[in-house]
Amino acid sequence: MLSRLSYPQILTIILIVLIAFFAIIIPNGVFLRPRVLLGTTTDVAYLGLMALPMTLIILTGGIDLSVGFLMAASGMLCSMVFKMTGSLPLGILVALGAGLIGGALNGFIVSRTKIPPFIATLGTMSIFNGITWFVGGSHSFTSSSALVEIGSARFFGSLPSQLIVLVIMFLIFDFIHNRSTLGRYLHAIGYNENAVNFSGVNTQRVKFGIYTLSGFMCGFAALTFFGRSFEINSTTGLNMNIEVITMVVLGGTSVMGGVGTIRGTFIATLIVGVLRKGLSLMGASGDVYNFVLGGVLIVSLIAFAYLEARKKIVSRTNAIKNLTESAVENTAGK
Amino acid sequence: MTTPILKLENIQKSFPGVRALHNMQIELMKGELLAVCGENGAGKSTLMKVITGVYHADSGNIYLNGEKITIKEPNDAYSKGIAIIFQETSLFKDLTVLENLYVGHEPRKQVGPFKVIDYQAMREKAKEIFNFLGVDMDLDVIVDKLGVASKQMVEIAKAMTYGAQILILDEPTAALTNKEVTALFSTIARLKKQGISMIYISHRMEEIFELADRVTVIRDGEYVNTANINEVDENQLITWMVGREMSNIYPKTDLEIGDTLMEVSHIKHEGLVNDISFKLKKNEILGIAGLAGAGRTELAECICGLMSKDSGKIILEGKELEIADYKDAIAQGIVYASEDRKKYGLVIAMSVMENTTMSILDQISNKSLIDFKKERELTDAYMKELQVKAPNRDFVVENLSGGNQQKVLLSKALVAKPKVLILDEPTRGVDVGAKYEIYKIIEKLASEGVSIIMISSDMPELLGMADRILVIKAGQLVWEVNRGPDMTQEKILEKAL
Known part of the structure; x- marks a missing residue:
């Protein structure tokens, strides 16, 4: 029965089960209150915004480890500019611009050299963190109260603005992934980049594009991060790459490239949000969350590999069955 | 006993x-x-x-x-x-x-x-x-x-x-x-x-x-x-x-060869292709013979912009082409089907349709959004035309037989409407029956006015299909022979070795 469901469907079931679990375990039905339940997304929206482009990158068989620290660096630059000029639009521009430039650096290295993305972005990750250190020292940075106001707003009493932003971005990415030539090329590159090159597609440009997009989204994520009235300091961004990659992998995107959906990543983002909030309401510390998250990453990797292997067998057998059936039809037709 | x-x-x-x-x-x-x-x-x-x-x-x-x-x-x-x-x-x-x-x-x-x-x-x-x-x-x-x-x-x-x-x-x-x-x-x-x-x-x-x-x-x-x-x-x-008689496996007909369509002049790529020039006529099947590693594939890749050339010109219909990458070549009607379909030709983990339209996806898209209806129609048309034996267009190429994979590769090339079609080892790893079908397709294309360059190590196939054969040895064009008594396996091998 399980093999009949699509991966996003399985994830949705996991999400519901998880919510039910916390609803039961946390007293007084606190967890099911709309404000709490919908609020679970506010803690992970900035991660989800980075997980969307990360999905596109992992689809090609690549990875971007620099996301967390790039978000921190662009957020910090944004905050500095805002403090100096007092102009929020300028600050926003700086955040997005810094993210874009950082992402373009990743894209340039990954597409123009033969350095594996893992190593390339490991290097730039350190560069971005260095920038945060160098410019910000040991200070913590905040942003304008206007940003916090927008970022913490709730509509209809409980619907967080963070969730609205995440959903809009999800719809845009999902549309691009499903409908555009880019979406098609990303899958194909993940399976066999050579063959895509031999189809007259400039895969270097595609790769440059998605790493740059990832950087841009880091800048965007920084704004929503500030919107939660979080502060940025030189350690911000640590382990965020692991959280983001966990969302993508839990969402059913294969780290080998080729297989994956934006939809899966979105639901996985919601799952991580529920997990995080649920654990903290149960009184568990951040260490427990890290422990659980690492476990989720590994388990989903194994589970996905298992499901894939089964699916392969299923689709193979179906394929052979279809072939024989059509052969029978052909002979019958004659 | x-x-x-x-x-x-x-x-x-x-x-x-x-x-x-x-x-x-x-x-x-x-x-x-x-x-x-x-x-x-x-x-x-x-x-x-x-x-x-x-x-x-x-x-x-x-x-x-x-x-x-x-x-x-x-x-x-x-x-x-x-x-x-x-x-x-x-x-x-x-x-x-x-x-x-x-x-x-x-x-x-x-x-x-x-x-x-x-x-x-x-x-x-x-x-x-x-x-x-x-x-x-x-x-x-x-x-x-x-x-x-x-x-x-x-x-x-x-x-x-x-x-x-x-x-x-x-x-x-x-x-x-x-x-x-x-x-x-x-x-x-x-x-x-x-x-x-x-x-x-x-x-x-x-x-x-x-x-x-x-x-x-x-x-x-x-x-x-x-x-x-x-x-x-x-x-x-x-x-x-x-399971049936096969009287003649090469469906070669005597086509009227047209005028020069493409001229390749002094193509060079250091160490691989050394100053090769030739002309290609309309309706012609031009065979390229030579040992593996002689530079045949490299020559094709230089023509198509898949490999950079140090010097040389490509003139199509009297006009010199600027080909910086393969996309330019496709746009001009020069299409290449790789010898290695699993590595370069196709994304075998993807469907027949996704492969067929891979190189023309931007042509059937509006502002980068794929016209799925058009894509389905095109795929179905070519599956029918080339008799690709797959249950449906969403079937994964990996599960097809070698011959049918090769037909998908051909579909992918043909959907780009080539004027010049370069086929590199078009029947490698393909069984006898499918070979015959592929030859028929090639012959039909030639009769429709497509010029075909056929690179092959299968000597009987070259002799059976080509109007003219170029022999390449160590990156150089060493011999050219028209269909006739001189076009024999012995003579070609002698020049190629």
Whole structure:
């Protein structure tokens, strides 16, 4: 029965089960209150915004480890500019611009050299963190109260603005992934980049594009991060790459490239949000969350590999069955 | 009648939904070489996997020296003296020849309380084996440094370390040069003289006729016939393989050749392509012959912008083209179908449709959004036109037969509406029946005014299809011959070598 469901469907079931679990375990039905339940997304929206482009990158068989620290660096630059000029639009521009430039650096290295993305972005990750250190020292940075106001707003009493932003971005990415030539090329590159090159597609440009997009989204994520009235300091961004990659992998995107959906990543983002909030309401510390998250990453990797292997067998057998059936039809037709 | 060393009878093997082997039988006599032939998908590999214990037959009997046996797993087959030499070697490429030979069953000796590897004994035995094979081999060289042919010898020697009495050779000459083939054949002859029995799988008819004592033909998982090699001819075998008569496999018609369509002038790429010029006419099939590595593929890639050229011009319909990358070439109507469909030609994990439209996706898109309806219609049209045998357009290419994969590759090229179509080894790894269909497609294209450049190592195919043949040797154009009495295999080979 399980093999009949699509991966996003399985994830949705996991999400519901998880919510039910916390609803039961946390007293007084606190967890099911709309404000709490919908609020679970506010803690992970900035991660989800980075997980969307990360999905596109992992689809090609690549990875971007620099996301967390790039978000921190662009957020910090944004905050500095805002403090100096007092102009929020300028600050926003700086955040997005810094993210874009950082992402373009990743894209340039990954597409123009033969350095594996893992190593390339490991290097730039350190560069971005260095920038945060160098410019910000040991200070913590905040942003304008206007940003916090927008970022913490709730509509209809409980619907967080963070969730609205995440959903809009999800719809845009999902549309691009499903409908555009880019979406098609990303899958194909993940399976066999050579063959895509031999189809007259400039895969270097595609790769440059998605790493740059990832950087841009880091800048965007920084704004929503500030919107939660979080502060940025030189350690911000640590382990965020692991959280983001966990969302993508839990969402059913294969780290080998080729297989994956934006939809899966979105639901996985919601799952991580529920997990995080649920654990903290149960009184568990951040260490427990890290422990659980690492476990989720590994388990989903194994589970996905298992499901894939089964699916392969299923689709193979179906394929052979279809072939024989059509052969029978052909002979019958004659 | 002597007892056969290996006998299979009534072998049945089904996979979910498909009958792979049905009433399969085979008899191998001691010291003989039995060729097994059949089209791709006829069940040759499945049969070999049953013999070597990779698969288990659903029913049927296997006899070794008249005794009924079961083969549980590949190691079991080894210990019973049955070894298979695969197309791709299974050697550890970072170990030396000597280490590879005895991996997993190293001779040991007792030193104090320890049993250690006895390198002395290993070395002596290995030398003996290579002597027996008539091959000069450095035992201490890392396997990765060896050529394909030498790796194959190591593989055979490895089988001998297990005391193999029955050797299965699966397309052993597929990747070898002529000289290496000669060496392999002399080793095979030595093995035969020593009473080793062999099952030989090959597409190449001339090899079968040179080596085999008997030949067994299978088709669609069923046994067709067995004959002594001197009692059959090539046509007979092909008829058995495809199940029908094939009078002429090259559907060549005498087309009126048009005017010059493309002119390639002084193409150079340091070390690979050295100053090649030629003209290509409308309706023409231009063959390009040469040894592997002579620069044929590189020439094609230079023309298409897949490889940069140091100098040279490409003039199409009187206009000099600016080709910076392959996209430019496609836009001008120059399309290339790679020799390696799995590596460069297709994304085999994706569907027939996704592959068919891969190179024209931007043409059927509006502001980067794919017009799915158009994509489906185009795919269906080409699947029908080229008779791609797949259940539907969403079928994953990987699960298609070689011939149908090649047709998908052709669809992908044709959907780009080529004026010049460059086909690199268009029938490699394709069975006889599908070959014929591909030739028909090529001929039809030529009649519709497409100019075709056909790069091929299959000499009969070039002679059968080309109007003109260019011979390339070490990056240079060494000979050009028009269809006629001078266009013979001997003369072309003489120039190519």
